[in-house]
Amino acid sequence: MPAGIRAVTRLLLDLDARPGVRGLGDLAVRAFRAAPPVTAANAGALAELAGVAGWILFEEERQAEAHAHNLAALALARDDDARTPTLLNMAMQQTHVGRFRAALDLVARGESTTRSTRVRAMFALRRARVHSRTRRQAEALRAVDRAWAALDDDDRAPPWAWWIDETEVRAHRAAVLANLGRLAEAAGTFPADDDLRFREVVRAMRFRTLSALGRWDGPPPVFTSPRAARTAFGRAGRVTAREPTGHDPAPTRAAPTERGGPDAATPGTCPQPVDSL
Structure with a gap:
């Protein structure tokens, strides 16, 4: 039974890495709802499925549903290592919606339990994003430096940490620099584009930064991920990626701020404070 659940989770992850995939959130929700009842044998596999669904829903700007699936993943996880990827996702989501204290609490919780230096690097980047949104430049850059230093070989890194x-x-350093208003540095820091769907938001941050500098040539790009589209164009709500029309709002050219930088989002879209966990 756990093997079947994990096969579904792997399928969702595979689809999440493919460019151009749409509507994956609905599939993730249906997969979790259709999963078998919880038992001691399958709870860990169900936690992984719920956590992946939470990430996909976050990407699709379905924040209340993402939060609910993340809470389910934490409740189902049987140990700290299993909770770690969900804590990382939740910290990113809380930063995205402007709940910075909650995000830092999640980071501290994750840092206190992981033994992997590579995973600690990811938590440091979550901390850096919070500090950049609140314009605490020194703290933000120190956190990025800690992440760089932690990327050495790590025999304790879990299998899912391959993407760190x-x-x-x-990408995170560039986002931090852009949030701090250091746009020229950010533009020169963004990594080259790749075709991974979950990194589409990086292309969106790069587009918004170059647009703010007046250095974007050609038509605006089209994004599949609603979070990427929102990052690029500043649109609120559930964004449906489509070809831009003459009636679409132009990308902002203002310097990023706490509400207008690449991380910007409307706060308060989670159903409850994460501090209550």
């Missing part, structure tokens, strides 16, 4: 690499750290 130099490309990921460069």
Whole structure:
């Protein structure tokens, strides 16, 4: 039974890495709802499925549903290592919706339990994003430096941590610089584009930064991920990626601020404070 659940989770992850995939959130919700009842044998597999669904729903700007699936993942997880990826996702989501204290609490919780230096690097990047949104420049850059230093070989890194690499750290550093208003540095820091769907938001941050500098040539790009589209164009709500029309609002050219930078989002879209966990 756990093997079947994990096969569904792997399918969702595979689809999440493919460019151009749409409507994956509905599939993730249906998969979790259709899963078998919880038992001692399958709770861990169900936690993984719920956590992946939470991430996908976050990408699709379905924040209340994402939060609910994340809570389910934490409740189902049987140990701290199993909770770690969900804590990372929740910290990113709380930063995205402007709940910075909750995000830092989640980071501290994750840092206190993980034994992996590579995972600690990811928590440091979550901390850096919070500090950049609140314009605490020194703290933000120190956190990024800690992440770089933690990317050495790590025999305690869990299998799912494969994506925590130099490309990921460069993307976060660029986002931090953009949030701090250091746009030219950010533009030169963003990594080259790749085709991974979950990194589409990096391309959106790069587009918004270059647009703010007046250095974007050509038509605006089209994004599949609603979070990427929102990051790029500043649109609120559930964004449906589509070809831009003459009636679409132009990308902002203002310097990023706490509400207008690449991380910007409307706060208060989670159903309850994460501090209550």
